[in-house]
Amino acid sequence: MSDSGRLWPLVGRAAELDDLEQLLTEATEGGGAAVLLEGEAGVGRTSLVAALASGAGLLGIEVRTDRGALEGGRAADEQGGARVPARLVVLEDVHLWGAADLEALADVARDGMRPGALVVLTLRPVPHRPEVAAVVTAWTRAGARHLEVRPLPGAAATELAEEILGASIGPALRGAVSTAGGNPQLVVDVVTTARDVGALQAAEGGVDAVVPGWRGAVERRVRERLDYVDDEVLDLLGVASVLGVSFVVLDLAAVADRPVADVWRTLRHALAAGLVHARGDRLVFRHDVVRAALYGGLDAGARAGLHARAAAALREAGAPLAVVATHVERSR
Ligand SMILES: Nc1ncnc2c1ncn2[C@@H]1O[C@H](COP(=O)(O)OP(=O)(O)O)[C@@H](O)[C@H]1O
Ligand SMILES: [Mg+2]
Structure with a gap:
């Protein structure tokens, strides 16, 4: 392990790194390109761009990670008609930037790609912010690619x-x-x-x-680790954790005592964060350990009360007796 605590080489990211390196070569030898590197928290975006940057460094490609790297617009790059040096611009965690920086970042996209440069923006889809969405829209219109960093097999x-x-x-x-x-x-x-x-x-x-x-x-x-998630979303997922790793949204609404449409509105953010995924009218926790952590974080009284509500809701919905009995038992 290196001093930074990062493991080299990365495990299971050969294909992603190949794609990015190919894009870097094309972009720096030609008219430039941009990538939006998205994925759930902790999935390895920073690790991936660090590996790309270290490869770029070895190729003599200048690496910039400061927010001013795109300042002055494309005109500044083309000043005097001199050939622009190959550059990799990595702008990390754009979803956390302030409104003014985000506006500037959306503005520079309107100039189009920078010749000789690969621009990589890393971001997380939640919490939803309109200023971040505007950046994504502007860069998408400019031709940026989207690369979703997926969980490891x-x-x-x-x-x-x-x-x-x-x-x-x-x-x-x-x-x-x-x-x-x-x-x-x-x-x-x-x-x-x-x-x-x-x-x-x-x-x-x-x-x-x-x-x-x-x-x-x-x-x-x-x-x-779940600190970045809104309390409203965490609270609802905490209720869901009582129902198990996968649960029916109707049942969650009954246990949470909220209208189904309302529950879906909150769950949208959990889906965007990659904490749950949808399988028809069921939702499944993407990481069992997250469900266990939320369940373990409920206070004992609240947990018992939720199990009692779950027992009633599931009995009403015609769930098997054994399932209902488990909830009854845990409500005591
Ligand atoms: N492919 C990988 N191989 C080895 N370690 C990894 C890999 N991806 C991520 N990690 C480790 O997981 C942690 C989170 O990765 P990070 O790149 O910071 O995620 P993100 O930027 O997406 O939140 C770090 O400790 C990192 O070293
Ligand atoms: Mg990161």
């Missing part, structure tokens, strides 16, 4: 865990890693928490998490 997530620990991992830890839903940040959180609280022991040619009771520490860590 299961095998890559395991590989990442094993890289961090420098050992192969046993079934219990493997199971815990799979609750991260392929989100590298959550994989790092699960594995480093297990290590730091002393839950790991040598097992069959590797290590495993055999000391019980460490999941609570992981859940606390994950709740901190």
